[in-house]
Amino acid sequence: MEARPDNPAQAPADTLRILRRFVLGLFAIGIVGTAADLLLTGHVEDAWQIAPLGLFAASALVIGWHLAGGGRLSIRTHQAMMSLFILSGFVGTFLHYRANIEFEMEMYPGLAGFELFWRAIQGASPPSLAPGTMIALGLLGLMYAYRHPALDTEPTERLGAHP
Numbered sequence: 041m042e043a044r045p046d047n048p049a050q051a052p053a054d055t056l057r058i059l060r061r062f063v064l065g066l067f068a069i070g071i072v073g074t075a076a077d078l079l080l081t082g083h084v085e086d087a088w089q090i091a092p093l094g095l096f097a098a099s100a101l102v103i104g105w106h107l108a109g110g111g112r113l114s115i116r117t118h119q120a121m122m123s124l125f126i127l128s129g130f131v132g133t134f135l136h137y138r139a140n141i142e143f144e145m146e147m148y149p150g151l152a153g154f155e156l157f158w159r160a161i162q163g164a165s166p167p168s169l170a171p172g173t174m175i176a177l178g179l180l181g182l183m184y185a186y187r188h189p190a191l192d193t194e195p196t197e198r199l200g201a202h203p
Contacts, residue, residue: 063184064103070177071096088135092174095124099181106190115190118181125178132171137161140168 075096083089099121106114140163144151151159161168185191 060184060188063180067177067180067184068100068103070173070180071099074173074177088131091128092132092171095121095128095174099125111190112193115185115188119185122178122181122185125174125181129171129174129176129178132174133169136163136166136168136171139163139166 075093078084078089078093084093099118102110102114102118102121106118110117137160140160141156143163144156144159148159
């Protein structure tokens with residue numbers, strides 16, 4: 041447990057710093073766990089399936105860069121990566137749903153309308169809503185970057201230069 045600050049006005053900043061670390065930890069656990077799940081289930085058949093793994097690897101590199109002192113640019117890059125996570129979640133949901141539609145149409149050629157939709161959305165292989173994990177991770181990553189202190193300074197101020 042961390043000691044209480046001598047200055048009570050510093051307490052909210054300390055709390056925010058601790059919560060930000062916690063969110064980053066949850067994000068890290070999420071990408072490691074999801075990557076393990078994708079690898080264990082053989083989610084590596086084509087470029088579309090490998091894309092989330094590539095995003096996880098790139099994101100881990102950006103977080104490492106940030107933790108090593110990357111500053112404002114590393115946070116902005118992280119935010120861009122999180123936008124890609126969210127986009128990939130929507131694309132993945134569409135691709136999973138489309139694969140389930142094709143499967144259901146092969147199994148039941150006369151299926152249409154709401155019944156086809158319902159069967160496809162309930163599909164277990166691939167699970168239609170599983171890519172929503174990418175959306176959740178992207179939002180969690182954006183929470184980490186929200187009003188991050190590294191965004192408060194201009195690059196010239198960080199280097200000690202005067203405008």
